Amino acid sequence: MSSAAVSAGAERPFLGWRVVGAAFTAQLVSTGVTFAAFGVFVIPLSEAFDAPRGRLGLALSIAFLVMGGMGPLIGRWLDRGLARAVMVSGVAITSAGLQAMSRANELWQLALCFCGVVALGGALFGPTASTTLVANWFVRRRGLALGIAVGGATVASFVAPPLAAFLIDRVGWRGAFVVFAVGALAIGVPIFYAWAIARPERVGQLPDGEPRPALAEADDASAPAPAFMATGELLRDARLWLIAVGFGLVFTSPIVMILALVPFGEDLGYSRQNAAYFFSAMAPFSLLGKIVFGALADRIPTRLAIWVVVLGNAAVWALLYTDPAYPLFLAVGALYGVGIGATAPLHGVVLGLCFGRAAFGRASGIGGLASLPLIAGAPALAGYLYDTTGGYHSTFVVQIGVLLLGGVLLSLVRVPRPEASVDHRSSSPGATA
Numbered sequence: 001m002s003s004a005a006v007s008a009g010a011e012r013p014f015l016g017w018r019v020v021g022a023a024f025t026a027q028l029v030s031t032g033v034t035f036a037a038f039g040v041f042v043i044p045l046s047e048a049f050d051a052p053r054g055r056l057g058l059a060l061s062i063a064f065l066v067m068g069g070m071g072p073l074i075g076r077w078l079d080r081g082l083a084r085a086v087m088v089s090g091v092a093i094t095s096a097g098l099q100a101m102s103r104a105n106e107l108w109q110l111a112l113c114f115c116g117v118v119a120l121g122g123a124l125f126g127p128t129a130s131t132t133l134v135a136n137w138f139v140r141r142r143g144l145a146l147g148i149a150v151g152g153a154t155v156a157s158f159v160a161p162p163l164a165a166f167l168i169d170r171v172g173w174r175g176a177f178v179v180f181a182v183g184a185l186a187i188g189v190p191i192f193y194a195w196a197i198a199r200p201e202r203v204g205q206l207p208d209g210e211p212r213p214a215l216a217e218a219d220d221a222s223a224p225a226p227a228f229m230a231t232g233e234l235l236r237d238a239r240l241w242l243i244a245v246g247f248g249l250v251f252t253s254p255i256v257m258i259l260a261l262v263p264f265g266e267d268l269g270y271s272r273q274n275a276a277y278f279f280s281a282m283a284p285f286s287l288l289g290k291i292v293f294g295a296l297a298d299r300i301p302t303r304l305a306i307w308v309v310v311l312g313n314a315a316v317w318a319l320l321y322t323d324p325a326y327p328l329f330l331a332v333g334a335l336y337g338v339g340i341g342a343t344a345p346l347h348g349v350v351l352g353l354c355f356g357r358a359a360f361g362r363a364s365g366i367g368g369l370a371s372l373p374l375i376a377g378a379p380a381l382a383g384y385l386y387d388t389t390g391g392y393h394s395t396f397v398v399q400i401g402v403l404l405l406g407g408v409l410l411s412l413v414r415v416p417r418p419e420a421s422v423d424h425r426s427s428s429p430g431a432t433a
Contacts, residue, residue, distance in 0.1 A: 014209030015197065016137040020149050022195035023130035026087060027152030029188050030126035033098060033180040034118055035060070035255070036156045037164035039262040040276060044173045049107040057259055057383025059111045061376040063119035064255070068372030070123040075365025078132040079358060081198035087133075088196070090124025091188030097121060098181035102174040125192065127153075128368060131348045132361040136199040139207045139357065140298070143349045147294020150344035151287050154337070158283030161262065161276035169273075199357075207357070229359045239354050240367055242413045247347050248371025249406030252378035253313045253399055254340050259379045264392045268323060281333035282340075289341020297342075297349040302415045305346050310407035312339025317396040317403075353415050378402075 042056050077086050097117030104110040130149055138145040167176035200206055234240060265275025297305055316336045324332060355363040382395045 012203070012205070014205060015195075015203060016145070016200065016205075016207070016209060018195045019137050019197055020134055020145050022087075022191050023134045023149035024152040025187060025191045026125050026130040026133075026196075027127065027150055028156045029091065029152075029184050030094070030122045030130075030156075031153040032156035032160040033094060033184045034063070034122045034126075035258050036153070036160035036279070037180075039258050039260065040161050040164040040168065040272065041173055041176075042259070042263055043266070043272070044168055045110070048173065049110070051107055052387055053263065053383055055107075055383070057379040059114055060255075060259060061378075061380040062111070062115040063122075064376035064379075065372060066115055066119040067123040067126070068368050068376065070120065071128055071365035071368035071372075072362065073365070074123060074128050075132070075361035075363070078129060078198070078361035078365075081202070083129060083133050083198040084192060084196040087125040087129050087192040088189055090121045090126070090129070091184055091192065092121070093124065094118050094121030095181045095185040098177045098184065102177035102181070125188065127344070128361070128364050129196075131344070132364060133196060133198070135348060135352050135360040136357055137207055139352070141208055142352050143294040143297035143345055144291065145294075146345040146348040147290040147292075147297075150294075150348075151290050153344070154283050154286040154290060154341065157258075157279045157286070161279045162273065165273050165276050229355055231362060234355065234359055234362060234366065237354075239413050239415075240363060241370060242409050243347075243350060243354070244367035244370035245374070246406045246408075246410035246413070247343070247350075247367075248374040249402050249409070250309065250313070250343055251371065251375055252402055253317075254343075255375055256378050256382045256395060256399060257336065257340075260382050260386070260392050260395060263386075264320070265329065267391070268329070270326060270329070274326070278329060278333040278336075281330040282337035285334045285337030286341035287337075289338045290345055293342030294345035294349075297346050302346070302350060302353075302413075303411050305342060306410045307407055309339060309342050309346060310403050310410075314400045314403045315339070317399045321393055321396045350410075350413065350415055354413070 038060060042053055045051065045056060046053055074086065094117075097113050097120075100113040100117060101110055104113060127150075130152075131146060134145050134149045135142060164176055164180075167179055171179070197203060229237075261278055262272065262275045265278060266272055268275075293305060293308075312335065316332055316339060319328070319332045319335070351360060351363050351367070381398070382392070385394045385398070386392055
């Protein structure tokens with residue numbers, strides 16, 4: 001990039017918040033058309049293909065295996081600055097997979113399309129891509145930016161289950177898949193093409209909109225950021241594995257919730273639509289948790305934030321164990337939103353503080369692969385426990401134990417203070433981006 005282009009980029013308004021909008025959209029679409037509405041499809045698909053719920057839960061587990069298995073490769077591509085190509089390709093693949101699911105006549109065909117195509121596409125433009133994109137544009141305000149970006153998943157959890165229930169009731173499950181496919185393509189492609197800019201240096205800017213030092217104006221701003229931590233060194237860092245397993249255990253909570261909550265509500269006697277409103281009650285409080293905790297995560301002790309998340313989620317499962325009446329059922333949804341809302345931005349902040357901007361994609365991808373057995377196994381275990389016990393109560397007890405264990409492991413991570421992190425050192429005036 002020429003010095004003139006760098007100067008022009010520096011004079012433009014900071015583009016980071018538009019990039020956050022693209023990341024928000026990625027979270028919205030990827031979560032909405034893959035996992036947020038999955039539980040709503042469980043009973044219709046079980047009836048259509050005469051399949052037990054546990055088998056459908058296994059499909060969700062396989063999908064997570066596919067997505068997690070792609071993590072290290074996707075992280076490598078993202079750290080090389082290929083965000084736009086990766087994300088546009090991903091949403092196109094996901095749309096094609098959803099279209100194919102609408103035409104499936106056998107259960108194996110449905111599973112192949114979901115696990116092999118939809119999940120692959122979702123991995124390319126989903127959480128790893130969107131959080132890495134934001135982490136490259138923000139350092140000092142990374143928590144707030146990540147909190148806003150991952151709010152897209154919350155909106156998806158609010159919109160997708162009731163929308164899926166509405167579509168299934170009106171046009172059937174096949175028609176619902178078609179609507180999701182067309183919507184994903186129409187929303188994702190133009191936004192990702194315009195604003196999935198890998199890093200601010202590509203357009204002559206710096207993270208957080210910091211002013212560019214005069215000496216840096218002659219630099220080649222399109223060059224990749226230097227690798228502050230080589231992959232081998234990353235793999236030898238015990239913090240990577242503690243973060244991966246600890247957050248992996250915590251992240252089983254929303255995965256099991258997506259699978260089990262709507263069927264559990266129906267088992268309590270609520271209609272499918274009313275059960276799906278659990279996620280509607282959750283949404284505003286989850287947005288609040290993500291933004292507020294995201295903003296605070298750069299300032300408050302990480303151990304405190306971790307235990308707020310862990311105990312809040314454990315309380316949700318304990319309350320569900322009591323078979324709550326409908327008003328309390330919705331109130332539990334609100335509490336769930338507060339507890340789980342902080343998890344994703346907190347995860348991103350911890351990764352950024354420990355490993356820095358240039359290694360964020362690889363740390364996220366490798367960590368995702370390491371946590372994969374936990375996250376992928378959770379819905380299969382929930383389905384198995386339902387099939388063997390005829391209810392979800394044993395699953396709720398298991399989730400409480402899993403969350404507490406995750407909190408203990410995360411408490412062992414030595415997270416540097418913000419001023420001592422790689423990114424804060426490297427973003428000082430005159431440093432190479």
